[in-house]
Amino acid sequence: VTFLPIIATRRDGGVHTEEELRFLANGAADGSIPDYQLAAWLMAAYLNPLTAQETAWLTLAMADSGERLDLSGLPKPWVDKHSTGGVGDKTSIVVLPLLAACGLTVIKMSGRGLGITGGTVDKLSAVPGFRVDLTPEEMKTQARRIGLALTGQTPALAPADKTLYALRDVTATVGSIPLIVSSILSKKLAGGADVIVLDVKCGSGAFMKSLDEAQRLTTALLETAKLCGLQVRVAITDMSEPLGAAVGNALEVAEALSVLDSRRRGDLPGGTLRFQRLCTELAAITLEAAGVSPDRDSALRAVSEALSSGAAMQKASEWFVAQGASDPRSDSFVLPAAQLVREVRSPSAGYVGKIHCDAVGQAVLELGGGRLLKTDEIDPAVGLVLQVEVGSPVRVGEAIFTIHASSAEAADRAEAAVANAFEFSADRAPAVGPVLEVR
Ligand code: URA
Numbered sequence: 001v002t003f004l005p006i007i008a009t010r011r012d013g014g015v016h017t018e019e020e021l022r023f024l025a026n027g028a029a030d031g032s033i034p035d036y037q038l039a040a041w042l043m044a045a046y047l048n049p050l051t052a053q054e055t056a057w058l059t060l061a062m063a064d065s066g067e068r069l070d071l072s073g074l075p076k077p078w079v080d081k082h083s084t085g086g087v088g089d090k091t092s093i094v095v096l097p098l099l100a101a102c103g104l105t106v107i108k109m110s111g112r113g114l115g116i117t118g119g120t121v122d123k124l125s126a127v128p129g130f131r132v133d134l135t136p137e138e139m140k141t142q143a144r145r146i147g148l149a150l151t152g153q154t155p156a157l158a159p160a161d162k163t164l165y166a167l168r169d170v171t172a173t174v175g176s177i178p179l180i181v182s183s184i185l186s187k188k189l190a191g192g193a194d195v196i197v198l199d200v201k202c203g204s205g206a207f208m209k210s211l212d213e214a215q216r217l218t219t220a221l222l223e224t225a226k227l228c229g230l231q232v233r234v235a236i237t238d239m240s241e242p243l244g245a246a247v248g249n250a251l252e253v254a255e256a257l258s259v260l261d262s263r264r265r266g267d268l269p270g271g272t273l274r275f276q277r278l279c280t281e282l283a284a285i286t287l288e289a290a291g292v293s294p295d296r297d298s299a300l301r302a303v304s305e306a307l308s309s310g311a312a313m314q315k316a317s318e319w320f321v322a323q324g325a326s327d328p329r330s331d332s333f334v335l336p337a338a339q340l341v342r343e344v345r346s347p348s349a350g351y352v353g354k355i356h357c358d359a360v361g362q363a364v365l366e367l368g369g370g371r372l373l374k375t376d377e378i379d380p381a382v383g384l385v386l387q388v389e390v391g392s393p394v395r396v397g398e399a400i401f402t403i404h405a406s407s408a409e410a411a412d413r414a415e416a417a418v419a420n421a422f423e424f425s426a427d428r429a430p431a432v433g434p435v436l437e438v439r
Helices: 004-011 018-030 035-047 052-063 091-101 120-125 136-146 159-169 177-191 211-227 249-260 270-289 296-308 311-322 357-369 408-419
Strands: 078-083 105-110 148-152 195-202 232-238 340-345 350-355 383-386 399-405 422-425 435-438
Touching (some): 004 018, 004 035, 018 159, 035 177, 052 177, 052 211, 078 091, 078 177, 078 270, 091 120, 091 148, 091 249, 091 311, 105 120, 105 136, 136 148, 159 177, 195 211, 232 270, 249 311, 249 383, 270 435, 340 408, 357 383, 357 399, 399 408
Parallel strands (some): 078 195, 105 148
Antiparallel strands (some): 350 422
16 A cells, blocks of 8 residues: 555545555554645545544544553543643643542543644643653553543554644644544543543634534544444533633643632632633533442532542642642742733723634734644743633723733734734623533
């Protein structure tokens, strides 16, 4: 087999064999297919989407491009969670230690930022010392010891996704449903968990902008999971405004820790409280799916208890230390801070009607918080912190967001871009969400 006819098959809307997709996954993993040919295939696959069967074959081939973790010997249930990606989506940093504090064994493989959405790997990489390249053995040893381990894609686990993911990010081919499905589910297969909760984001800050599209992605995830022998639960959640207050890698880690740390509860801004609600609901959905709690209400009680008792924060500390960072409760824990911090004030009075997340996400990307080229280095310190959320009353001249930038010019550009992201209205918009549907 050579790759050129495989590109032509996709370009012409043909159907791949399983062998062709294995050739693709292995070639992406070992570097024997060059980036330009993979990029051409990705664009063809964006324009001529893979069938359900092709998606399942690609998913299995990507999972098999590296090792698959065998979790036997670790306490059950083994759980994993994944999001399709959103602006300000730092949910995993809260939900993983929360679930581990509730007694589950949590194993997760995360991705880098993709398009306007941030990636958990980039967020945790903003923490000095935090390793996101654990070996399979390290994953298992750590999960046995503290109930939780997270890694990025390494040469050992789903390496084909590492290559394809980085290329999709910079070739405008992220938003294809079969490509998203194979990317997510290949990592979940490689991770070895048997309870998998997927957070399908829906709205201007997600790849699926409408509920209809999010439902189509959900159906595809469920269908491919079944073909691959994976049990998954899907929650469709609102992404029509940035999630939480912070957007930007180090800023989001700080926000996630503020949700976990009961000493800081009480002074959280509105957007952060909405984010906290999403985290507790997703954690409760996971406890229910794992059969640990008999129903949603008792699951929610267990989750609230893990948060308010400090058990979840204690678990987060163990996790950060185990992966090479300082204890987030200690003085030696310092996150990178931006050169320049600028407050931006509201030009209007009324209620915040909309905050367009694509403009916010794009602004953070251009501040240096994401990549425009595969090889771009991320600036972990930059980003935005929103002081208001949809529904907040505002007066003229009241601070509505803060820019964290590396220079005045970069802050000027972000200010202009984000000013257009806000819509104001005379009436208060009804609150949406956070969970729209569970399947
Ligand atoms: N998360 C992933 O891991 N892959 C995607 O394609 C989108 C979100």
